[in-house]
Amino acid sequence: MDRKLSWFNVTSLVLGFAFLYLPIVLLVIYSFNASRLVTVWAGFSTHWYGELLRNEQLLDAAWVTLRVAFITACVATVLGTMAAITLTRYGRFYGRTLFSGMIYAPLVMPDVITGLSLLLLFVAVNFDRGFWTITLAHITFTMCFVCVVVQSRLVTFDRSLEEAALDLGCPPLKTFFVVTLPIILPAVVSGWMLAFTLSLDDLVIASFTTGPGATTLPMRIYSQVRLGVTPEINAVCTILIGIVTVVVIGASIITKRQEVERQKAERLAAAG
Amino acid sequence: MSTGVAEKTQKTIGGIRRKFSPWTDPTAVPLIRYENVTKRFGEFTAVDSLSLDIYEREFFALLGPSGCGKTTLMRMLAGFEEPTEGRITLAGEDLVGTPPYRRPVNMMFQSYALFPHMSVWDNIAFGLRQDRVEKGAVAARVEEMLKLVKLESFAKRKPHQLSGGQRQRVALARSLAKRPKVLLLDEPLGALDKKLREETQFELMDIQMELGMTFLIVTHDQEEAMTVADRIAVMNHGKLVQVAPPAEIYEQPNCRYVADFVGDVNILDARVESVDAGGLTLRAEAAPDMPMRISQGGEAKPGDSVSLAVRPEKLRVDLEPPADASLNCLSGTIWDIGYLGDLSIYHVELPNGVRVKAAKPNLTRMVERPITWDDKVYVSFTPDAGVVLTR
Numbered sequence: 001m002d003r004k005l006s007w008f009n010v011t012s013l014v015l016g017f018a019f020l021y022l023p024i025v026l027l028v029i030y031s032f033n034a035s036r037l038v039t040v041w042a043g044f045s046t047h048w049y050g051e052l053l054r055n056e057q058l059l060d061a062a063w064v065t066l067r068v069a070f071i072t073a074c075v076a077t078v079l080g081t082m083a084a085i086t087l088t089r090y091g092r093f094y095g096r097t098l099f100s101g102m103i104y105a106p107l108v109m110p111d112v113i114t115g116l117s118l119l120l121l122f123v124a125v126n127f128d129r130g131f132w133t134i135t136l137a138h139i140t141f142t143m144c145f146v147c148v149v150v151q152s153r154l155v156t157f158d159r160s161l162e163e164a165a166l167d168l169g170c171p172p173l174k175t176f177f178v179v180t181l182p183i184i185l186p187a188v189v190s191g192w193m194l195a196f197t198l199s200l201d202d203l204v205i206a207s208f209t210t211g212p213g214a215t216t217l218p219m220r221i222y223s224q225v226r227l228g229v230t231p232e233i234n235a236v237c238t239i240l241i242g243i244v245t246v247v248v249i250g251a252s253i254i255t256k257r258q259e260v261e262r263q264k265a266e267r268l269a270a271a272g
Numbered sequence: 273m274s275t276g277v278a279e280k281t282q283k284t285i286g287g288i289r290r291k292f293s294p295w296t297d298p299t300a301v302p303l304i305r306y307e308n309v310t311k312r313f314g315e316f317t318a319v320d321s322l323s324l325d326i327y328e329r330e331f332f333a334l335l336g337p338s339g340c341g342k343t344t345l346m347r348m349l350a351g352f353e354e355p356t357e358g359r360i361t362l363a364g365e366d367l368v369g370t371p372p373y374r375r376p377v378n379m380m381f382q383s384y385a386l387f388p389h390m391s392v393w394d395n396i397a398f399g400l401r402q403d404r405v406e407k408g409a410v411a412a413r414v415e416e417m418l419k420l421v422k423l424e425s426f427a428k429r430k431p432h433q434l435s436g437g438q439r440q441r442v443a444l445a446r447s448l449a450k451r452p453k454v455l456l457l458d459e460p461l462g463a464l465d466k467k468l469r470e471e472t473q474f475e476l477m478d479i480q481m482e483l484g485m486t487f488l489i490v491t492h493d494q495e496e497a498m499t500v501a502d503r504i505a506v507m508n509h510g511k512l513v514q515v516a517p518p519a520e521i522y523e524q525p526n527c528r529y530v531a532d533f534v535g536d537v538n539i540l541d542a543r544v545e546s547v548d549a550g551g552l553t554l555r556a557e558a559a560p561d562m563p564m565r566i567s568q569g570g571e572a573k574p575g576d577s578v579s580l581a582v583r584p585e586k587l588r589v590d591l592e593p594p595a596d597a598s599l600n601c602l603s604g605t606i607w608d609i610g611y612l613g614d615l616s617i618y619h620v621e622l623p624n625g626v627r628v629k630a631a632k633p634n635l636t637r638m639v640e641r642p643i644t645w646d647d648k649v650y651v652s653f654t655p656d657a658g659v660v661l662t663r
Binding site: 158160161163164165166167168169170171172179182183 | 350351352371372373374377378379381382383385386387388389398399402403446447450
């Protein structure tokens with residue numbers, strides 16, 4: 001393990017991380033800028049965070065975004081899990097290839113096309129565009145991500161666990177809730193988180209499917225940026241980065257701790 | 273008592289078994305009946321028009337190579353597969369169409385299939401809770417099961433905190449907790465090491481006796497089947513080849529397949545010369561000059577091509593020719609020796625190149641003149657040591 005890093009390794013590591021994180025670091029630094037001008041540093045200040053709390057429009061947009069993301073994540077998780085179960089469990093039913101192809105298509109479909117086609121659909125059926133059309137559109141495109149995550153877990157799932165439950169007198173539906181779901185729960189939860197973050201930062205599809213009165217945070221930020229970047233935007237983005245970082249670190253700490261506990265338990269078993 | 277006397281005087285096949293043989297009693301009603309059961313998976317026929325009766329309190333083993341249909345046969349009883357044709361009855365009740373969660377049988381899985389998110393206690397209680405058994409009764413039964421498999425102090429552990437042997441016990445306790453009419457065991461000891469497996473085989477037998485239940489075990493390990501079972505069904509290509517108690521399977525195989533699959537055997541191609549009341553005389557292709565006398569020949573007729581099967585431990589190997597060298601005696605040279613500690617296996621090459629195996633127990637630590645490579649030896653056997661196989 002004590003292999004030394006060569007100069008080449010160090011350089012590529014630094015360059016790679018700089019490429020990824022320098023813009024974000026700059027953004028965070030400038031969110032504490034006292035100056036009104038984004039690119040001129042005039043000393044440290046939390047002024048723009050206070051300003052942010054008084055910006056009704058931004059707060060409204062944030063609230064809409066959070067509600068859309070929450071509903072999207074919940075519905076997409078249910079639908080995506082169901083699709084994953086059907087695809088992994090029911091063998092080679094008629095049209096399976098077509099169905100699985102259709103599940104994966106939105107993964108590679110350009111957002112513009114998804115957004116435009118959904119817009120055309122909503123117009124065609126005369127659906128009032130707004131909060132619910134954004135939510136529906138987000139469910140559509142996040143559900144396949146959930147499906148992929150859950151499916152990869154189900155492929156390695158030991159079917160005999162379900163058979164054991166059936167064998168012991170547990171009906172199929174109950175078996176799903178007391179045996180299958182608890183075991184695949186980590187995959188389902190990460191599917192939920194994935195759907196939540198995808199919905200949170202979507203701009204293109206939301207712009208296509210929105211209507212009056214429903215503006216999400218990315219849309220609000222984008223429209224404000226067109227009028228010139230204010231340090232306020234930097235502050236919002238810093239908060240968003242903070243939220244995402246906390247969630248990701250939290251999730252990985254939980255998984256890590258479970259892993260450590262499992263290893264400790266296995267050592268215990270091996271010893272006794 | 274009269275039967276006991278008869279058994280003493282009459283020669284019987286194999287060693288002593290406990291006296292339990294409902295299959296020989298024509299009035300006994302079987303607990304499980306497979307009636308002309310066929311199971312196809314697409315083009316593949318896993319079980320082919322098979323009929324089988326299993327009796328209450330029997331420890332029954334399905335033995336065969338992988339892919340012979342033994343697991344499918346068991347899974348049809350559990351309800352995980354439905355037969356394509358035929359009927360399966362349990363205590364007179366037709367099981368076809370009954371889902372697995374309504375069948376009075378429980379299964380112990382090869383992978384154990386313990387619920388990883390539940391403690392040992394909850395795993396064992398799972399089946400009882402499905403039946404809405406009252407709490408006190410569940411607790412009492414779980415404690416009883418934990419005691420039976422000697423895991424009282426492990427109740428709170430999760431499956432991953434247990435060793436392989438302990439998991440196996442939990443799986444057994446869980447499948448026994450509901451006191452099913454039949455316990456199905458799918459390769460239950462496959463994941464254990466040899467020593468532990470042997471111990472557990474005897475424990476399984478004790479538990480089966482103690483609870484008075486019917487056990488159906490699927491295994492590809494012939495030693496395991498021989499040890500635990502009252503009767504063994506040897507399967508091949510979806511059909512039953514022979515169904516009989518272990519000693520009969522070993523000493524009286526009904527075809528080359530069974531003789532070869534169960535234990536070690538020398539099979540010599542031969543032709544029947546004559547048949548009389550005392551047995552039959554054969555000419556083996558490997559030794560055309562030596563007549564072979566076998567006391568039991570089944571339905572072989574003069575002129576038939578048959579196989580002469582002799583187990584290695586029933587062949588004598590000597591450096592000197594035996595007293596009567598005119599019958600059942602082959603001469604050859606030692607080609608190879610396998611020393612196993614308790615036994616030595618001598619591979620003897622006959623003059624025409626055919627090799628036979630003879631096992632000799634190493635009864636003493638020192639021998640004056642051990643048999644060694646390239647020795648000229650005599651291989652002989654008694655007329656009741658061999659079996660004539662027509663199939």
